[in-house]
Amino acid sequence: MVAVRLRLRVAYDGTGFSGWAVQPERRTVAGELAAALDRLFDPATGLTVAGRTDAGVHATGQVCHVDVPDEQWQRVATARGAGEPDPVVLVRRLAGVLPPDVRVPSVEVVDDRFDARFSAFRRHYRYRITDDPAGPPPLRRFDTLGWPRPLSADAMAAAAPGLLGEHDFAAYCRRKPDATTIRELQRLDVRRDGDVVTVAVSADAFCQAMVRSLVGALLAVGEGRRPVDWPAGLLTRTERSSEVTVAPAHGLTLVGVDYPTDPAAWASRDAATRRRRDT
Template sequence: MPAIDSDGGHVPSEPRSAVRLRLDIAYDGTDFAGWAVQRDQRTVAGVLEEALSTVFRVPVVLRAAGRTDTGVHATGQTAHVDVPEDALAHGYPRTVRAGDPEFRPLVRRLARLLPDDVRVRDIARAPAGFDARFSALRRHYVYRLSLAPYGVDPQQARFVTPWPRALDVAAMNEASRELLGLRDFAAFCRHRPGATTIRELQRLDWERNDDLVSAHVTADAFCWNMVRSVVGALLAVGEGRRGAAWVAGLREEARRSSDFAAAPARGLTLIGVDYPPADQLAARTLITRDLRSADEI
């Protein structure tokens, strides 16, 4: 019952101090409707928040480095969660193995609670100023396709897109170079009101290993649907339907282009997120919270 002051009003309760935890996460996105919580949809964040709230006995909210789309996978997702300090003890088991890191027992406990298609690989106390989304320097994705005549081996079928047509990897690499750097990627992003489409694409290259073709894509951040759209445009080049000059022309588009289709989600995996040293986290967060403008290009 809240306390009452001498004038008959409620005395504000003391705010609960919280501990910020960093979580390293992997998941098979096939049966998830993306990362972000959605009503009546099975999502990665929804499943994880339910398990963590059960453990800590208090509702918690996860914030991720990248909100992956429906069907997209991750081996290197990063998220943070703020847990009230007085609830943190609920995450510790009664017995702890000698030499275990602080939250290793919690990782084991979550492995029993979570479904097989999502794992929390590690948990640690986040350093001061850490924000999984805004402190990030860059995100790394890989997109994988199989050119094998039979499609994809069953063990990889959920993570590799079968592609029935030949691809010119050299032409795709040539066209990829047209998109590198800081620029407006409006032609490759689904529109969100108030959201910027200016990004710095730092790596975009293709390699072929037998029948497996892989694209490596790195940027400071990605807008909605951007990676799959970039890959889809370059597949049109690889098939010989478009050229590098067409890709260069897409840089001038002010809206999402209808000249190509986004690549299927199943081939896309978030493989890592980079962060600055601990003493630079707060400064990085301030920088990335500022909305970018066209004047930066």
């Protein structure tokens, strides 16, 4: 069977999902997307995502890939009267079978060297918080954390640089057996716009709960419970710190994943990503 590899950008409201990964008897993003693809292709195989998001986490720029039979790609993505398949046709067809809290804004045909997970070299997240005494506006209540006390965005921003670079983020990660917690944090910006504080986080990769734990540490600084140098001081720990509170999931959104622009670099990036880092 000749297969066509498709790169999909995926957006979803994570409120009603138990995360990305398929779980028995639970509603997940991958479960809904796989079901939609199976309605259009038989079979659609190898659904692979750039990064699994936890329950309640949203995405505007998630990326995954899937393989479909070439003959079915020709049939499904070719508009009536047209000679060649058009990815926009598949975008429209997926919109007709997906639930309203999941969308695929774009589809691209790529060669089989592309791997949504291992070809990526950077992921970008945003975390939204409001310290408005009234809480989040009704239309933003699902993607913005309401914080009950005033926050100093300046103090949070001052704490951020100490966390940048490659470190062992064990204090900020949920440990998995035989998995490294060494990561390269490339961006950690804190900005206030009116009553909304946004934390922008970028790294080559993240371990489980890392972004929400970093935000939790910055919140402790922002409300004055911890000094500015406290978050960086936790990098000396070799185990998860019980002092760090994991921020709620609903304030977090995966906004983008970066890949090499040259397809020839996908395979080399894949090999580099699969090599386990050590101290």
